[in-house]
Amino acid sequence: RTSQLRDIWLLGRRGPLQAAFSPAELREFLELAEADVIVEKNELELDAESQKILENNVNNDTKKNIEILKKISEKEVSGKKRRVHIIFLTSPVEISGNQKVEKISMVRNQLVKMEDGSLVPQASAEINEAAAGLVFRSIGYYGKPLSDLPFDQKTGTIPNECGQVKDSEEGNILREREYVAGWIKRGPSGVIGTNKQDAVETVHRMLGTFLKGKMEAGKNCTNLDIVSLLENRKVEYVSFSDWKLLDAHETEAGQKKGRPRVKITSKADMLSVIRQKKQLKIQ
Structure with missing residues (x-):
């Protein structure tokens, strides 16, 4: 509350449709007591390929994100002492200053469709500069593989079905007594409440497997204590x-x-x- 920060800019290198945050995380911006959240309407304009994905092949969370972002963009600034600006398709390219951060240079990106159908950001020739006094980098979380467990290099997660580990390279065979929860299960998203729901799902699968297999507690254990x-x-x-x-x-x-x-x-x-x-x- 005593911070001198007045304007906070959140930069995302991809577009609003590709944003990795969850609706639960985004909704919290609507509840900030001391800051207005600003999303300019032009930031939500989608390219042709993203629009096709939104209309035909997108999950419910992404649809909710777009709805919440539109709601934020339509909300009037109320004059709170801080402002949070959300900017898409923008990447920092240079931070400059004399013994401290004073300026940041940013490039405007455009989404390019790859051979596999995915959209990736590519820098354009448009460069913008802005005064800055503090910079934080947030590049996300990427899980680390564990020996003897399958690992998805693309998502940084352990392949699973409702928390039960599965061998994706072996025909999606479910592994007995091997389970995961949290970010290594689903990737870096959600809030504390999301982790609780996530863990409940895994525990339900564990109990279901236990009952279905008629396993006996402590069977084949060499040390019960x-x-x-x-x-x-x-x-x-x-x-x-x-x-x-x-x-x-x-x-x-x-x-x-x-x-x-x-x-x-x-x-x-x-x-x-x-x-x-x-x-x-x-x-």
């Missing part, structure tokens, strides 16, 4: 009762500041709080 196993390996684990100590600490800290909680984000700090709380219980 996970706590003993972790202790033998000198792993500092967190039990549910330990987590409840951390949860109580965060909630109590939040109440003192009129907030639901004060979240501890460092793993080392989390473990330190749990150790202290457990020690107090012993005393």
